[in-house]
Amino acid sequence: xxxxxxxxxxxxxxxxxxxxxxxxxxxxxxxxxxxxxxxxxxxxxxxxxxxxxxxxxxxxxxxxxxxxxxxxxxxxxxxxxxxxxxxxxxxxxxxxxxxxxxxxxxxxxxxxxxxxxxxxxxxxxxxxxxxxxxxxxxxxxxxxxxxxxxxxxxxxxxxxxxxxxxxxxxxxxxxxxxxxxxxxxxxxxxxxxxxxxxxxxxxxxxxxxxxxxxxxxxxxxxxxxxxxxxxxxxxxxxxxxxxxxxxxxxxxxxxxxxxxxxxxxxxxxxxxxxxxxxxxxxxxxxxxxxxxxxxxxxxxxxxxxxxxxxxxxxxxxxxxxxxxxxxxxxxxxxxxxxxxxxxxxxxxxxxxxxxxxxxxxxxxxxxxxxxxxxxxxxxxxxxxxxxxxxxxxxxxxxxxxxxxxxxxxxxxxxxxxxxxxxxxxxxxxxxxxxxxxxxxxxxxxxxxxxxxxxxxxxxxxxxxxxxxxxxxxxxxxxxxxxxxxxxxxxxxxxxxxxxxxxxxxxxxxxxxxxxxxxxxxxxxxxxxxxxxxxxxxxxxxxxxxxxxxxxxxxxxxxxxxxxxxxxxxxxxxxxxxxxxxxxxxxxxxxxxxxxxxxxxxxx
Amino acid sequence: xxxxxxxxxxxxxxxxxxxxxxxxxxxxxxxxxxxxxxxxxxxxxxxxxxxxxxxxxxxxxxxxxxxxxxxxxxxxxxxxxxxxxxxxxxxxxxxxxxxxxxxxxxxxxxxxxxxxxxxxxxxxx
Numbered sequence: 001x002x003x004x005x006x007x008x009x010x011x012x013x014x015x016x017x018x019x020x021x022x023x024x025x026x027x028x029x030x031x032x033x034x035x036x037x038x039x040x041x042x043x044x045x046x047x048x049x050x051x052x053x054x055x056x057x058x059x060x061x062x063x064x065x066x067x068x069x070x071x072x073x074x075x076x077x078x079x080x081x082x083x084x085x086x087x088x089x090x091x092x093x094x095x096x097x098x099x100x101x102x103x104x105x106x107x108x109x110x111x112x113x114x115x116x117x118x119x120x121x122x123x124x125x126x127x128x129x130x131x132x133x134x135x136x137x138x139x140x141x142x143x144x145x146x147x148x149x150x151x152x153x154x155x156x157x158x159x160x161x162x163x164x165x166x167x168x169x170x171x172x173x174x175x176x177x178x179x180x181x182x183x184x185x186x187x188x189x190x191x192x193x194x195x196x197x198x199x200x201x202x203x204x205x206x207x208x209x210x211x212x213x214x215x216x217x218x219x220x221x222x223x224x225x226x227x228x229x230x231x232x233x234x235x236x237x238x239x240x241x242x243x244x245x246x247x248x249x250x251x252x253x254x255x256x257x258x259x260x261x262x263x264x265x266x267x268x269x270x271x272x273x274x275x276x277x278x279x280x281x282x283x284x285x286x287x288x289x290x291x292x293x294x295x296x297x298x299x300x301x302x303x304x305x306x307x308x309x310x311x312x313x314x315x316x317x318x319x320x321x322x323x324x325x326x327x328x329x330x331x332x333x334x335x336x337x338x339x340x341x342x343x344x345x346x347x348x349x350x351x352x353x354x355x356x357x358x359x360x361x362x363x364x365x366x367x368x369x370x371x372x373x374x375x376x377x378x379x380x381x382x383x384x385x386x387x388x389x390x391x392x393x394x395x396x397x398x399x400x401x402x403x404x405x406x407x408x409x410x411x412x413x414x415x416x417x418x419x420x421x422x423x424x425x426x427x428x429x430x431x432x433x434x435x436x437x438x439x440x441x442x443x444x445x446x447x448x449x450x451x452x453x454x455x456x457x458x459x460x461x462x463x464x465x466x467x468x469x470x471x472x473x474x475x476x477x478x479x480x481x482x483x484x485x486x487x488x489x490x491x492x493x494x495x496x497x498x499x500x501x502x503x504x505x506x507x508x509x510x511x512x513x514x515x516x517x518x519x520x521x522x523x524x525x526x527x528x529x530x531x532x533x534x535x536x537x538x539x540x541x542x543x544x545x546x547x548x549x550x551x552x553x554x555x556x557x558x559x560x561x562x563x564x565x566x567x568x569x570x571x572x573x574x575x576x577x578x579x580x581x582x583x584x585x586x587x588x589x590x591x592x593x594x595x596x597x598x599x600x601x602x603x
Numbered sequence: 604x605x606x607x608x609x610x611x612x613x614x615x616x617x618x619x620x621x622x623x624x625x626x627x628x629x630x631x632x633x634x635x636x637x638x639x640x641x642x643x644x645x646x647x648x649x650x651x652x653x654x655x656x657x658x659x660x661x662x663x664x665x666x667x668x669x670x671x672x673x674x675x676x677x678x679x680x681x682x683x684x685x686x687x688x689x690x691x692x693x694x695x696x697x698x699x700x701x702x703x704x705x706x707x708x709x710x711x712x713x714x715x716x717x718x719x720x721x722x723x724x725x726x727x728x
Binding site for chain 1: 616617619623624658687706707708709710711
């Protein structure tokens, strides 16, 4: 048997065996299936080539060439294989398959039913060849060749890109081997098809040899890296790359060997940047650390060791780490696996819980005061009415020079003070009942400011209103919101000392749209679309201490001198804002002033 | 002609205060500690103005107003007085014929002012 005929036969047997072997290793894996189909097609082709070369007559050779209708599917199968191997997202779309396979269907049809794709076989070197020259007209032949080569190059590009950027290291090494096989195949094939015919050089066709080379590389990849099968190594690799916790492998000196995908993402590093880093350099803690041994040993001794990881951008991520040693074949400790868990969400949730607890405590107090107020108001107002009434009656009938005038006026004044306290308490308790209607906030605030301005003028304080004309109407209790503005402005006026150079209270409204969070940095924020109206009341007053700020909204808490404030103004503000499902925040700087920010939902 | 004033309040102090000052101002003042007593007085006398407490034992101000409205007897101006009362109840009272609502504790000047405005007569002082 002639040597090239023999090569065809050997190639066919290799392809057939390899295809079956790979298929039965894991028939469910799409990659294995495509590879097996490809192997069988190649086996058929090389067998057909063997038969062509064996043929005694042109008719027999021609018959065997006609049987190779599957030949055009080789390159699409290679491309399909590359797409699966590189986890290409395009595979989910049906049109990708249409695009990949349609040219093959057309060419296959032309091969079987016409003679446009090849010429009749002729005897060269004593045997018939699959290709015996360029058919006439040559356009389809060349189009087919160009398509064949371009699909092959596309496959090589996909696999090469995966080799450089892929997530799975073992697969990247496999990709290198397969690409090498592809290139070894494609380059001589191009030379054979595109160059040699123009140089009028005839050599025996070596397609079968190329196929042996590709399959050889694939076989080597199987043998070396257990390609296309699920084994503990690839499983571990897969688990490492998909797990959400960051994992760092380091040697016994605490130097980083490997960081998984989640770890790189958390810390913002590229894959190779961390290699050789000391593990200690990644973490920051204010706890006592044994510097000689480093965090690693803390993490081993104290599982769930809590500290902060420093990202590439310098941002500190709160994490807990645990570590355990791993051993080599001889049972010696070869290094450590460090698990890093990002707890920033947990931390945020803790803070939020604490905030809600505080809020709940606050609203419990509010409810208690409200009930108390309603209960005592009636009982107090009646006797108070009598005291105030008689004091006034008596006062009106006594001359200022009379010795009893001053005591009577004092009774009246103190009764008025009590009246104010009870009145505040009542307003407070009434905030539980409210008539909600659609109102224009700007108009409501504007009419409240009329009252405020009268008082401000006497103290030479300017009230500035900056209204956003575009804010929509909201469902609210107008009187209550006016009460809020009046209380805040009164406090603001009281906060501006007599000698202050800047004497301004600013009331500002604006609408606020919380855009949907999308950046990776803000992933933790709740993705929601919210619309609010914001009200700012700011002053140029004395500001307040942190201690005052803490108790600001507590009922009966006041910094004003005795008789000037009941300590209910801001509690009431808080209560009203809460009733409107809004929030209130305070920012204050000593001697610079205070800003109250109220956010009310639009619906 | 002297105006007749009726004060209906369960609080002794309130009744005393009204009687003391309004008598001094030259009004004819009658007092009642509850609704029934007041209705009894109204059977015998015509009043120009009534000061009615909203919350009293036995008969609430509102009940009193309803009875009065059903009888359609009195033309007296009704002034409501309340120490603590829901706004809706005050609105209801106004629907039943109350003209004014004074919130306790009120200034005595305010009481005198209300009388003079609603009866067209000024007090002495």
